[in-house]
Amino acid sequence: MRPPKSRESRKQKRLSEVQEIELLESWIQNGRPESGSNPLSLPPPPKDAPVGRIDDGTFSAYAGSQRFDQLPVSQKTKDGLKEAKFTKMTEIQRASLPHSLCGRDILGAAKTGSGKTLAFIIPVIEKLYRARWGPEDGVGSIIISPTRELAAQLFDVLKSVGKHHNVSAGLLIGGRKDIDTEKEHVNDLNILVCTPGRLLQHMDETPNFDCSQLQVLVLDEADRILDVGFKKALNAIVSQLPKHRQTFLFSATQTKSVQDLARLSLKDPEYLSVHDESVTATPNRLHQTAIIVPLDQKLDMLWSFIKSHLNSKILVFLSTCKQVRFVFEAFKKLHPGIPLKCLHGRMKQERRMGIYSQFCETRSVLFSTDVASRGLDFNKAVDWVVQVDCPEDVAAYIHRVGRTARYLSGGKSVLFLMPSEMKMLEKLQEKKIPIQFIKANTKRLQPVSGLLAALLAKKDDKKEVDLRHLAHRAFITYLRSIHKHRDKEVFDVMKLPIEEFSASLGLPMTPKIRFLNQKSKGKQVSGESSLREENYSKENLFELPRECPVTGKLEEEEEEEEEVDKDFLSAKETAHGGQGKSTEIADIELGTRILKKKKLKINVHRPVGTRVVFDDEGNTLPPLATLADRISGDGSVQLDEDRVSKRYANLREELKEEDKEDKLLDRQRRKEKRMKEKMKRRRGRKDEDDIEGEEDLSGSDGDRTNKRSKKYFDSDSDDAESKRDKDNSTINANSISLKEQEELALKLLSSMHS
Numbered sequence: 043m044r045p046p047k048s049r050e051s052r053k054q055k056r057l058s059e060v061q062e063i064e065l066l067e068s069w070i071q072n073g074r075p076e077s078g079s080n081p082l083s084l085p086p087p088p089k090d091a092p093v094g095r096i097d098d099g100t101f102s103a104y105a106g107s108q109r110f111d112q113l114p115v116s117q118k119t120k121d122g123l124k125e126a127k128f129t130k131m132t133e134i135q136r137a138s139l140p141h142s143l144c145g146r147d148i149l150g151a152a153k154t155g156s157g158k159t160l161a162f163i164i165p166v167i168e169k170l171y172r173a174r175w176g177p178e179d180g181v182g183s184i185i186i187s188p189t190r191e192l193a194a195q196l197f198d199v200l201k202s203v204g205k206h207h208n209v210s211a212g213l214l215i216g217g218r219k220d221i222d223t224e225k226e227h228v229n230d231l232n233i234l235v236c237t238p239g240r241l242l243q244h245m246d247e248t249p250n251f252d253c254s255q256l257q258v259l260v261l262d263e264a265d266r267i268l269d270v271g272f273k274k275a276l277n278a279i280v281s282q283l284p285k286h287r288q289t290f291l292f293s294a295t296q297t298k299s300v301q302d303l304a305r306l307s308l309k310d311p312e313y314l315s316v317h318d319e320s321v322t323a324t325p326n327r328l329h330q331t332a333i334i335v336p337l338d339q340k341l342d343m344l345w346s347f348i349k350s351h352l353n354s355k356i357l358v359f360l361s362t363c364k365q366v367r368f369v370f371e372a373f374k375k376l377h378p379g380i381p382l383k384c385l386h387g388r389m390k391q392e393r394r395m396g397i398y399s400q401f402c403e404t405r406s407v408l409f410s411t412d413v414a415s416r417g418l419d420f421n422k423a424v425d426w427v428v429q430v431d432c433p434e435d436v437a438a439y440i441h442r443v444g445r446t447a448r449y450l451s452g453g454k455s456v457l458f459l460m461p462s463e464m465k466m467l468e469k470l471q472e473k474k475i476p477i478q479f480i481k482a483n484t485k486r487l488q489p490v491s492g493l494l495a496a497l498l499a500k501k502d503d504k505k506e507v508d509l510r511h512l513a514h515r516a517f518i519t520y521l522r523s524i525h526k527h528r529d530k531e532v533f534d535v536m537k538l539p540i541e542e543f544s545a546s547l548g549l550p551m552t553p554k555i556r557f558l559n560q561k562s563k564g565k566q567v568s569g570e571s572s573l574r575e576e577n578y579s580k581e582n583l584f585e586l587p588r589e590c591p592v593t594g595k596l597e598e599e600e601e602e603e604e605e606v607d608k609d610f611l612s613a614k615e616t617a618h619g620g621q622g623k624s625t626e627i628a629d630i631e632l633g634t635r636i637l638k639k640k641k642l643k644i645n646v647h648r649p650v651g652t653r654v655v656f657d658d659e660g661n662t663l664p665p666l667a668t669l670a671d672r673i674s675g676d677g678s679v680q681l682d683e684d685r686v687s688k689r690y691a692n693l694r695e696e697l698k699e700e701d702k703e704d705k706l707l708d709r710q711r712r713k714e715k716r717m718k719e720k721m722k723r724r725r726g727r728k729d730e731d732d733i734e735g736e737e738d739l740s741g742s743d744g745d746r747t748n749k750r751s752k753k754y755f756d757s758d759s760d761d762a763e764s765k766r767d768k769d770n771s772t773i774n775a776n777s778i779s780l781k782e783q784e785e786l787a788l789k790l791l792s793s794m795h796s
């Protein structure tokens with residue numbers, strides 16, 4: 043039996059909670075801001091004004107307040123905020139919290155790093171607290187994030203601010219092994235922080251998984267989640283949620299699409315875009331630069347940049363997973379003098395999380411795909427964001443550079459633009475992005491292509507990473523990503539110096555890309571300038587215009603098997619450098635080997651049926667002579683019919699044997715192929731980012747779909763092959779009889795001797 047004192051104190055606690063909730067409800071109702079108003083435009087309450095219920099039964103105004111403790115939120119939340127050292131609200135928090143606390147749907151837009159997370163975490167916790175939500179009530183709120191790392195980060199903020207509350211919360215993200223345990227507990231959770239894929243998996247597979255009582259739905263990085271990549275998953279999720287709920291959509295690049303909003307059944311949402319009037323769309327303390335770098339000099343430039351910023355924390359964006367892996371592995375071998383890390387959607391989840399936390403803690407260079415471009419708030423500030431490959435659009439640019447200069451800190455970014463991508467600069471400037479165009483000091487450029495070529499030329503040690511293979515994949519996936527871009531004003535694969543690019547990766551020969559017009563290959567775009575031809579006097583690598591106040595140095599897996607897209611590529615035999623051709627050929631793709639095969643020479647002028655047969659002494663004999671060695675009385679050659687039938691019987695046996703062997707071999711080959719594909723699929727499923735991960739311009743989603751369907755067709759084709767085998771056996775059975783063959787042979791023989 044529990045001591046009565048404890049029961050008494052629990053009752054007391056309950057009573058005080060009920061009273062607090064009543065007070066909060068009245069306070070909220072009393073001071074609700076006008077629908078459509080922006081609380082930022084209201085005067086802040088006087089400094090020492092009373093907060094909450096005032097003596098005469100009225101309440102303090104909370105719309106317009108600047109501190110968290112002036113808001114109608116529970117003491118538990120206030121304590122959580124205080125302990126996490128959050129006292130003053132940011133603009134998006136001041137603008138949206140008065141509306142969200144009184145139950146309205148929110149469409150929130152604010153620059154990166156401006157505190158949008160708390161703007162939805164606080165009302166989520168408060169709504170459930172005021173509804174006295176408990177474990178037995180099930181799922182009360184769902185917070186959806188496009189990536190696993192971001193979901194984990196949101197979960198951490200939730201745990202810290204809500205630490206004094208009794209609601210239960212869980213992080214549901216793909217790539218974790220404990221799905222079965224998760225299924226057992228998910229029905230006891232009140233707040234789910236998840237990625238769309240994992241949530242849908244629970245909706246599909248977990249018995250009794252029920253979201254029918256949902257109170258609040260949050261989409262962080264809403265425009266991304268509403269994007270085509272997540273369309274199916276999101277529609278399926280939303281179809282299982284009650285329509286009567288509160289919905290919050292937040293992003294730095296918010297969607298205003300009526301269709302999107304209709305999909306989510308938003309009710310008169312408050313559109314709060316706090317930086318609409320701002321001169322810039324990016325954080326004020328972010329110093330942004332762009333520099334022209336031809337494709338074949340990108341790695342030289344990146345290497346030089348890293349070497350001249352060894353004491354910085356640098357986040358480098360590349361287009362595809364394969365590029366990330368290649369640059370990471372290759373640069374690692376060159377020991378630049380700063381720790382290197384890589385992050386992409388095809389890595390195992392534990393490793394991804396490990397890398398993410400390590401990068402939060404240490405000075406290092408992180409090579410990443412766009413999986414790290416949104417929402418991530420790396421603990422210790424990122425000094426530099428380097429975009430080696432052009433972002434797909436302005437929104438992607440904003441999110442990438444937004445990984446630095448967060449909240450009150452500063453940061454720098456540099457965008458490498460190829461001459462053919464200059465249109466992107468215009469697009470960025472049109473969208474209020476203050477980006478400064480600078481020139482490189484080529485004197486300080488440290489070429490790395492030669493070193494890469496030497497690395498790639500080294501004999502492969504089986505235990506080590508196959509750099510040449512990685513370079514090859516990086517080359518192909520990059521070009522494919524450019525080819526797939528819809529914005530042809532910026533991304534035009536035909537304008538790229540393909541051969542030079544291949545050489546810059548250290549590849550001994552240029553893999554051939556079938557979709558390219560051969561004639562235009564190798565030609566440089568007009569205006570493609572070579573950095574090495576330019577001459578700049580200053581000591582630093584990049585030069586800013588004189589008036590610029592910035593004075594920093596730069597003023598400015600095994601992953602899945604080869605996804606050999608035979609329709610997409612083959613290889614071209616052009617050797618760069620002094621690499622021996624013959625050794626290289628074996629290493630390039632199947633397509634190349636097929637091209638290298640010597641064509642069989644067929645002498646079309648040779649008369650039909652004139653196969654030359656020799657006797658034991660090497661004398662030529664007439665055709666079919668071996669079957670016609672019975673000499674008749676008049677001296678003419680006659681067929682020995684016994685020998686003929688014997689010969690045919692032997693031939694039949696031989697053929698049968700050969701056929702058996704061939705079939706066996708073929709079956710074995712197909713079995714191996716199936717096994718390989720099965721393994722690949724398994725590995726793919728393990729390592730694969732669930733739909734949420736990627737972004738990655740290797741077009742992972744698309745590619746995966748293709749791969750899956752390809753597998754589907756492959757397995758079909760196996761069936762088709764076995765069917766063909768059966769059909770063939772039918773054809774054999776119906777083929778001409780032995781007697782007919784003998785007659786044919788006799789006719790032939792007599793016609794030849796006549």
Ligand SMILES: Nc1ncnc2c1ncn2[C@@H]1O[C@H](COP(=O)(O)OP(=O)(O)OP(=O)(O)O)[C@@H](O)[C@H]1O
Nearest residue numbers: 130131132154155156157158159160294417419449
């Ligand atoms: N009121 C506040 N006081 C102090 N720091 C804050 C406050 N609100 C947020 N922060 C801090 O600001 C940083 C950025 O916040 P947050 O991650 O929520 O930004 P965001 O707007 O969601 O950015 P993104 O658009 O990149 O997702 C975090 O480190 C967070 O702890």
